[in-house]
Amino acid sequence: MPAGVEQVRIATLRVLDDLDDLTDDYAHDRSRLPGWSRAEVITHLARNADGLRGMVEGAARNEVVAMYPGGTEQRAAGIAAGKDAPAVALRADLRQASEALAQAWCSLPDDGWDRVGNAWQPRTMRQLPWVRRREVEIHHVDLDVGYEPSDWPVGFVHGAFDEIFSTFDLRAAPSRPLVDADYRVVANDHDSAWRISLRGTDVRVESDHGGQVDGEARGWGCDVAAWLYGRDPRAAGIMATGDLGVLRLPQWFPFS
Numbered sequence: 001m002p003a004g005v006e007q008v009r010i011a012t013l014r015v016l017d018d019l020d021d022l023t024d025d026y027a028h029d030r031s032r033l034p035g036w037s038r039a040e041v042i043t044h045l046a047r048n049a050d051g052l053r054g055m056v057e058g059a060a061r062n063e064v065v066a067m068y069p070g071g072t073e074q075r076a077a078g079i080a081a082g083k084d085a086p087a088v089a090l091r092a093d094l095r096q097a098s099e100a101l102a103q104a105w106c107s108l109p110d111d112g113w114d115r116v117g118n119a120w121q122p123r124t125m126r127q128l129p130w131v132r133r134r135e136v137e138i139h140h141v142d143l144d145v146g147y148e149p150s151d152w153p154v155g156f157v158h159g160a161f162d163e164i165f166s167t168f169d170l171r172a173a174p175s176r177p178l179v180d181a182d183y184r185v186v187a188n189d190h191d192s193a194w195r196i197s198l199r200g201t202d203v204r205v206e207s208d209h210g211g212q213v214d215g216e217a218r219g220w221g222c223d224v225a226a227w228l229y230g231r232d233p234r235a236a237g238i239m240a241t242g243d244l245g246v247l248r249l250p251q252w253f254p255f256s
Contacts, residue, residue: 002113004129005105007155011136012098015045018145019094022087032231033142041142042090043082047075048135049097052128055117056104059125062112067119101132130159141231149226149237160225161187165194168253169203176252183246184208185228186218196249203253215243229255 019042027039036044051067058065068074082090113126123131137156140147152160178200186193186208195208219227223237228250232238235247 001105001108002126002129004133005102007153008129008133008136009102011133011140011156012094014147015136015140015143016091016095016098018140018143018147019087019091022091022145024087027087027090028084031142032144033139036142037083038143038145039082039085039090040079041139042094043085044079045135045139046082046090046093046097047078049094049101049132050078051075052119052132053097053101053104055119055123056101056108056112056125056128059112059115059117060104060108062115064115065117067117105129130163134160134163138229138231141226149222149231150220152222152225154221157187157190157221157225160229161190161192161194161221164225164228164255165205168196168205171253171255172201172203173252173254176248179245181214181243181245182212183243183249184213184216184218185224185246185249186216187221187224188218190221192221213242215246216241217246217249 022038027042028037030036031038031041033041054069055065055067068078070077082093085093108125114124116122116124117128119128119131133156137152141149179198180200181198183196183198184193185196193208195206195213197204197206217224217227217235217238217240219238223232226232227235227238230250233250238247240247
């Protein structure tokens, strides 16, 4: 079983611990995710667990199952269903859905981890613990219950950078300006830097080893990851120099 399953369990326990004192009023107040209440974020986490569990159970039967067989409509309806739920029901829903997903992972045969499901794109079962961990960690911050990007484990931030930069060119927004520029992104405490070269529609990301760039954005690793994940829209945790177009990278290459 991938080590990521245990990391998901720990991350989930942290969320549930922070929801222990959740009141109905606080649950139905706004979260940090624009347009979402805390209740909707919690319900989304529960339905996300259900969707992943369905894929894993399908893989155990050697079947390819979609995360949301009903597509975006099913996803939206599932989230909306928890909008007015009381706090106690929201906590129980998330706990039960998370436990059911964990059980599905435990029941998956050894040869099932390389089988594929459809989470908007083909994903092996081996990839799903990271997918779930990312959802839990990011939405824990979105809940605005005292958990911040600075609380993210170092290993999660490393994984976030691997995901963000390996998929950068795939996430180009159709409306982004076709600029010619070289930008550097630096995670101060991770001793890591990336050069993002934009040449019209061509996008290239590689490790940066110094040299001239048009603009640079730097900060603590957790702040850089939060910014690139779209959780710091004002780039409050980022110091930028040179061409300030570098601060538009999360809008030009949004993560969803």
